[in-house]
Amino acid sequence: MMAPNRTGNVTRIDTVQVGFIGFGNMGRAMAEGLIRTEAISAGRLYACASDYQRLAERAESVGIRPRKDVASLVNSVDMIVVAVKPHVVEQVLVPVAKQLVGKPIISIAAGWSCADLERILPGTNHLSSMPNMPVAVNEGVIICEGEHTLTERQDKLARSVLSLLGSVEDVDSSLLAAAGTVSGCSPAFVAMMIEALGDAAVKHGVPREMAYRITSQTFAGTARLQLESGRHPAIMKDAVCSPGGSTIKGVSALEAAGIRSALIRAIDAIEA
Numbered sequence: 001m002m003a004p005n006r007t008g009n010v011t012r013i014d015t016v017q018v019g020f021i022g023f024g025n026m027g028r029a030m031a032e033g034l035i036r037t038e039a040i041s042a043g044r045l046y047a048c049a050s051d052y053q054r055l056a057e058r059a060e061s062v063g064i065r066p067r068k069d070v071a072s073l074v075n076s077v078d079m080i081v082v083a084v085k086p087h088v089v090e091q092v093l094v095p096v097a098k099q100l101v102g103k104p105i106i107s108i109a110a111g112w113s114c115a116d117l118e119r120i121l122p123g124t125n126h127l128s129s130m131p132n133m134p135v136a137v138n139e140g141v142i143i144c145e146g147e148h149t150l151t152e153r154q155d156k157l158a159r160s161v162l163s164l165l166g167s168v169e170d171v172d173s174s175l176l177a178a179a180g181t182v183s184g185c186s187p188a189f190v191a192m193m194i195e196a197l198g199d200a201a202v203k204h205g206v207p208r209e210m211a212y213r214i215t216s217q218t219f220a221g222t223a224r225l226q227l228e229s230g231r232h233p234a235i236m237k238d239a240v241c242s243p244g245g246s247t248i249k250g251v252s253a254l255e256a257a258g259i260r261s262a263l264i265r266a267i268d269a270i271e272a
């Protein structure tokens with residue numbers, strides 16, 4: 001897989017050097033996922049962050065190369081991942097706009113669409129995306145906006161890198177926010193459900209570590225079953241509920257607590 005770099009040469013996935021501007025929760029999760037695949041070694045990952053000392057400790061412990069500022073990071077790499085909070089994207093990127101020309105830029109900043117990036121970085125090659133936390137274990141979802149300004153080769157390279165981290169889904173610009181919210185934010189909601197079911201198990205005497213283990217595996221297994229069978233979730237639910245059995249009593253309690261509307265309202269609250 002190849003893409004043109006600044007000098008007009010080509011970059012392959014087995015030689016690409018990726019730079020993270022911002023190395024917080026998501027930058028680190030993506031780097032961890034890439035390193036786990038062994039397709040991109042830690043030595044080909046670079047990062048910069050606001051606290052250099054802290055970055056250097058974190059990065060060097062796993063072999064990632066820290067850089068003191070955004071300009072030196074951009075100069076060191078072939079591909080850039082913009083992993084700072086949305087409100088600092090402009091102040092971080094605009095000063096290095098000229099250096100960014102010709103390099104594929106993958107933004108993961110929530111709310112930054114292709115049109116938004118084009119406004120602050122005209123003439124650059126960028127893709128707006130939204131990953132989620134399971135990228136750290138290569139089981140993520142990476143929503144990509146269909147509209148982007150990458151060249152064909154850069155697009156192929158970006159997809160080769162992103163698909164190491166999980167499922168890449170292309171969406172129309174009008175769906176970037178909603179799809180990105182459901183995939184990007186839901187790991188927090190799922191973690192809350194794992195925690196709560198874990199507490200319930202502990203309440204009934206199950207040791208806590210085992211409680212999280214069986215709860216998380218139940219989520220993972222149920223999700224895998226849905227993905228592999230394509231079965232409607234209602235059919236999966238019905239298959240567990242025997243008439244007069246125990247599960248339907250729990251389902252009834254969850255309905256009374258408004259679990260479905262609570263989850264829909266969580267997404268509504270973000271999208272409002």
Ligand SMILES: NC(=O)C1=CN([C@@H]2O[C@H](COP(=O)(O)OP(=O)(O)OC[C@H]3O[C@@H](n4cnc5c(N)ncnc54)[C@H](O)[C@@H]3O)[C@@H](O)[C@H]2O)C=CC1
Pocket residue numbers: 021022023024025026027048049050051070082083084085086088092108109110130131132133184185
């Ligand atoms: N945390 C998540 O699950 C997800 C986050 N995102 C997006 O990823 C981006 C980063 O989010 P998190 O990693 O959660 O935030 P974070 O707060 O954990 O990390 C932000 C990073 O940016 C660095 N930074 C701040 N100002 C900087 C500057 N001027 N120059 C260089 N680095 C600077 C910080 O030092 C830190 O390393 C956000 O735009 C967010 O919308 C997208 C999907 C999911």
Ligand SMILES: O=C(O)[C@@H]1CCC=N1
Pocket residue numbers: 110184185
């Ligand atoms: O809540 C946040 O700011 C980020 C955006 C998507 C998931 N987490």
